[in-house]
Amino acid sequence: MERAVQERLSRAAISKFFKLARIWRLRCLSKRQLLGGVSSAVLHRLKCGQKKVLGPDTLTRVFLLLEISRALNILYGRKLADSWARLPDTNPMFQGEPPLEYMVKGGVPALLRVRQLLDSRRAGH
Secondary structure, three states: OOHHHHHHHHHHHHHHHHHHHHHOOOOHHHHHHHOOOOOHHHHHHHHHOOOOOOOHHHHHHHHHHHHHHHHHHHHHHHHHHHHHOOOOOOOOOOOOOOHHHHHHHHHHHHHHHHHHHHHHHHOOO
């Protein structure tokens, strides 16, 4: 990925990630894990605007989270979409835990599976 493209995408991704983190009421540890296990210092630099470029893995994670949020809003409307990640879920994938726990523990593969699940629901399956 070209550096200029990475910088442009990073600016939007960082801003949108912290907005989603507020909406989902994410704790610091969950934010760090969802971003790929970044340190507290890196998270702080991102939040303060001191770190302006995300690596390809982190960009992928953020865009998957944003797509998950978008799908939730289409499927359930804002109120349920904003709380869905924290609610216990009976889907066998989540084993009764909130989807957020599944995504935090599972990294990119889990984020992809959640996105696929929501895309499937949007398609009526």
